[in-house]
Amino acid sequence: MIAISGLTKSFQNGKQVLRGVDLDIQTGESIAVIGESGCGKSVLLKHIIGLLHPDAGSVVVDGKSVHTLAEADLYALRTRFGFLFQSAALFDSMTVFENIALGMVENTSLGAAEMERVVEEKLEMVGLPGTGKLKPAELSGGMRKRVGLARALATNPEYLLYDEPTTGLDPVMSNQIDALIADITSRLNVTSIIVTHDLFSVYAIAHRVALLHDGRTYFQGTPDDLRASQDPIIRAFLSRYETENSR
Ligand SMILES: Nc1ncnc2c1ncn2[C@@H]1O[C@H](COP(=O)(O)OP(=O)(O)OP(=O)(O)O)[C@@H](O)[C@H]1O
Ligand SMILES: [Mg+2]
Structure with a gap:
């Protein structure tokens, strides 16, 4: 379980982005985090x-307070997380295989044959078998996201963090990525945090949703609760995003 409490963050320009975020994430759940662009999701x-x-504030992961850990313990904790970055963040000079194997090279003592087996298994899981030799430049946007996901899965994480997994993809590809995330979440029994401003993703994959507003957790509940809410700020957010992202 992840317990976030009173999380506060300003940057050098003095703007306070997080103003006391409280959020508990239960083991095994998929929670979507939504909010206006720039509200501090990433x-x-x-x-x-x-x-x-x-x-100020803290993030406690299974009893460990992330920001008080010694560096070695922080690295160890990170190996339990898979992270799909907002831009997919693949290394262009490396092949798909090398991109996916990176975390295993750094954090495990697996041999080459075993690594090849794991990479191919993850590529199959994301629907891209046999593409290990390609370079990122040869991939479409949706394929890059899938490779990013395969990389996030490579070390068999307990927690998967997705930052805007469908942004920039067309509706068909977005639906495929949502289905993939839902499938992976249920098959691998991972805990997922999905940052998105795609309400279709929220309704398709999240057990619970948290809305950040004004630096705080403004709403937490099921997607149905969100949809039924009569709160004016939530209604305004939903109507804006429903018209912006139509699939
Ligand atoms: N490293 C940084 N240094 C300075 N300011 C930053 C840094 N990272 C983020 N910010 C600022 O913090 C605010 C929140 O950024 P963040 O990337 O979390 O927004 P977001 O909710 O993820 O937005 P989007 O939906 O567009 O991705 C922004 O105003 C951003 O400029
Ligand atoms: Mg972001």
């Missing part, structure tokens, strides 16, 4: 894996 995810340090 910043929140980066705090969970200790890439950013808060001004």
Whole structure:
């Protein structure tokens, strides 16, 4: 379980992005985190894996307080996480195989044959068998996201963090990625945090949804609760995003 409490963060320009975020994420659930562009969703995810340090507040993962861990313990904790970055963040000079194997090379002592087996297994899982020799430049946007997902899965993480998994994809590809995330979540029994401003993804894959607004967790509940809410801020958010992202 991940317990986020009172998380506060400003950047050098003085703008306070997170103003006391409280959020509990239960083991095995899929939670979507939504909110306006720039409200701090990516910043929140980066705090969970200790890439950013808060001004106040804490993130506790299975009893370990992320921001007080020694560096070695933080690295160990990170190996339990898979992270699909907003831009897929593949290394263009490396092949698909090398991109996916990177985490295993750094964090495990697997031999070459075993690594090849794992990479192919993950590529099959994301629907891209046999593509290990390709370079990222040869892939479509949707394929890049899939490779990013295969890389996130490579070390068999307990927690999967997705930052905008469907942004920039066409509706057909977005539906495929949603189906893939739902399938992976149920098959692998992982805990997923999906940052998105795609409401279709929320309704398709999330057990629960949290809306960030004004630096805080403004709403938490099921997707049905969200949809039924009469709160004016939630209604305004939903109507804006429903018209912006139509599939
Ligand atoms: N490393 C950083 N240094 C300075 N400011 C930052 C940094 N990272 C994020 N910010 C600022 O924090 C705010 C929140 O950024 P964040 O990337 O979390 O937004 P977001 O909710 O993920 O938006 P989007 O939906 O567009 O991805 C923005 O104003 C951004 O400029
Ligand atoms: Mg973001």
